[in-house]
Amino acid sequence: MKPRYLLARSAGDLAATDAEDLVQTLVRRANEVYRVVVKDPEKQSWRASIRTVLDVLLLAGLGDVMVLLEMSTLSSDARIDMLLVGSHPDTGELSAVAVENKQWSMLALNPRTRRITHPGAGPEDSQHPVEQVWDYCRALERQVPMLRGALWGVANLHNASTTAVAKIMPPVGQLRADVDGKRVRAFGDTTDRKEFAHFLSTVLSAEGxxxxxxxxxxAHVRPSEEVMHAAYEAVRGRRIFPLLDEQRETVDKVLTLVEEGFTANSKQIFIVTGGPGTGKTVLALELLGILNGLRSSAAHASGSAAFSATLRKYVTGRYGGVSDLFTYFNQHRHREPNHLNVLICDEAHRLRKTSNLRFDKFDQRSDIPQIYELIQAARVPVFLLDPHQVVRNDEIGSPEEIRQAGLALGIPDEHIHHIQLQRQFRHNYCPEYIDWLEDLLGYKSAPRPWTYKGDFQLLRADTAQQMEDYLRAQVSLGHSARITAGYCWDWTHEYRGGRLVPDIRIDDWARPWNAFRGSGRYKIPDRTLWATDPRGFEQIGCIYTAQSFDWNYAGVIIGYDYTWAGDHWKSVNNKHRPTWGPKRHQLVRNIYRVLASRGRHGVVLYSTDHSTRDLLAELKIPPVQDALAALHEEHPKAAKPLSPLPVQDVLPW
Structure with missing residues (x-):
């Protein structure tokens, strides 16, 4: 059984331990258990905060209560500072108190956002500590049902005055509606310590x-019945289109194997491949909903922070706990074998060789392939992927890689099922568009003329401003649209004077990349929400913020890294990948294939290279100026073209 915390000792034993020895032990254990490098602020927090809670436990006569340090929430990489474990003094049943330690000495509540302002909080402030510890309690309850109703929460603000703490709590400051004020509390500095001790003595005893x-x-870790039911309601309530043909085949096969009650030794692997718009994610969500409706533990995994964040926000809605089921590939590196019945690995072309993180030290790294970890985590792992969406050197997701991993783990070939999705949903107006796009970019045949005459609009722009004018007009009519680009410009991540830097400059047109971190003050979305927040139109997206998403209309800026050289495409290194390696041409081409397949109703292509623009014209792609004129004739109220703005006035709008 893998450890679920760094250290478990009685309060008395910890109080008798040298503070620096304790810190060094926790540093070593963090390396062993969570494979993380502990930074100085966390060490300082341990030095400053742990003892304040131990003193309160001793004051309350609870020296034999067990203290679990850095307890995992078991659903993400978030950790609970301290979990105090004992029995309830009235019932004798299990009782535990989750403690979130804060060293804040000065704090204030923002009444509009309910977030906390304090030194070092940054422009977005910090989550209310009571709401944070409540979220941790709920997450732990959802993963370990035996803790349901047995958990209490405390925000330990040991450097803050009692007066300051009172101003962030009801009735002065309101908490989120779902927070149970009877089960979670906040306590300040020395004048609050006796009250803290009294609270602990009412919910904890050292017995047992x-x-x-x-x-x-x-305890077996799995989503609670409540969470599985909520997942079923949340996902099934948002069905986008009915499953058809090979999609239904996939679901039926997986359900059959789950319902048969297979053993750990009869693992089955599903590899589901399909191009852009073939409904892979809808299939994944349908599976997640149905399986949880059957009370069969299932989780969704992805390699994309933006994709997972969006699913958490837009799929889960009001259903508490469902967001815990949307995970990242590397969160399964320490999961027990066959812990889940089904693990649905969406966007599996983004699989990496290992789950090692960029800043892991040498002794924290593992040679275990990420594919092995995901296969071992569930009885039925399902991989959904598009091999032509691999866009990084370290991405290895392919049907053959997954198949070979399964065989290496002793899974018979007949237990590895490959299903190909063919039916188009995103480009249902023009199913042949993807084939035409692949010919354009040099996957199969040579570029061929665009002869389509239906509702789907493929357009070419001679300038970036023309592209923006057309897309802005579509946005003004209620359509979703984004502009994306290849990595051919520098990227200034920080704000300057409260504005994003317009790094993408083409003639007299300049725009910023999407923000790395958003700003509520300046109404700029975070990179994880750029694709779905309407304000994202004002920034230019990259492959990582655009992959997995689609809009009504998409604009693509093809940079100098992929240009037409008369009879073939030429690729060169760009700003983001100065040394792509031998797969450069394939990866750059894949990036533009992904970006140019995001528009459901239309796509506008613009190249910074004159020869490439000539090619698009020779292929008889209609000019965007004509389409914009027709749009204004049909919709006089559509947004009119903007004059180019001076660079310093690009943001905020």
């Missing part, structure tokens, strides 16, 4: 503390 810790250690 060690036995309860052993029960927590052995």
């Amino acid at each position: 503390a060690r036995d309860h810790v052993r029960r927590i250690d052995r």
Whole structure:
């Protein structure tokens, strides 16, 4: 059984431990258990905060209560500073208190956002600590059902005055509606310590503390019945289109294997491939909803932060806990074998060789392939991918890689199922568009003329301003649209004077890349929400913020890294990847294929290269100026073209 916390000792034993020895032990254990490098601020937090809670426990006569340090929430990489474990003094049943330590000495509540302003908070302030510890309690309850109703929460603001703490709590400051004020509290500095001790004595006793810790250690971790039901309601309530043909075949096969009650030794792997718009994600969500409706533990995994964040926000809605089911590939690196019945690996072309993180030290790294970890995590792993969407050197997701991993783990070839999705949903107006696009970019045949005459609009622009004018007019009519670009310009991540830097400059047109971190003050979305927040239109997206999403209309700026050289495409290194390696041409081409397949109703192509623009004209792609004129004739109220703005006035709008 893998550890679920860094250290478990009685409060008395910890109080008798040298503070610096304790910190060094926690640093070593963090390396062993969570494979993380502990930074100085966290070490300082341990030095400053742990003792303040131990003193309160001793004051309350609870020296034999067990203290679990850095307890995992078991659903993400978030950790609970301290979990105090014992029995409830009234019932004798398991009782535990989650403690979130804060060293804030000065704090204030923003009444509009309910977030906390304090030194070092940054422009977005910090989550209310009471709401944070409440979220941790709920997450832990959802993963370990035996803790449901047995958890309490405390925000330990040991450097803040009692007066300051009172101003962020009801009735002065309102908490989120779902927070149970009877089960979660906040306490300040020395004048609040006796009240803190009294609270602990009403919900904790030391009786059976060690036995309860052993029960927590052995508890099977899985989503609670409540979460599985909520997932079923949330996902099934948002069905986009009915499953057809090979999609239904996939779902039926997976369900059959789950319902048969297979054993751990009869693992089955599904590899589902399909191009852009073939409904891979809808299939994944349908599976997630149905399986949780059957009370069969299933989770969704992705390699994209933007994709997972958007699913959490837009799929889960009001259903608490469902967001925990949307995970990242590397979160399964320490999962017990066959912990889940089904793990749905969406966007599996983004699989990496290992789950090692960029800043992992040498002794924290593992040679275990990420594919092995995902296959071992569930009885039925399902991989959904498009091999032509690999856009990085370290992405290895392909049907053959997954198949070979399964065989290497001893899974018979007949238990590895490959299903190909063919039916188009995103480009249902023009199913042949993807084939034409692949010919244009040099996947199969030579570029061929655009002869389509239906509702789907493929257009070419002679300038970036023309592209923006057309897309802005579509936005003014209620359509979604974004502009994306290849990595051919520098990227200034920080704000300057409250504005994003317009790094993408083409003649007299300049725009910024999407923000790395958003700003509520300046109404700029975070990179994880750029694709879905309407304000994202004012920035230019990249492959990582655009992949997995689509809009009514998409504009693509093809940079100097992929240009037409008369009879073939030429690729060169760009700003983002100065040394692509031998797969450069394939990866750059894949990037533009992904970007140019995001528009459901229309796509506008613009190249900074004159020869490439000539090619687009020779292929008889209609000019965007004509389409914009027709749009204004049909819709006089559509947004009119903007004059080019001086660079310093690009943002904010």
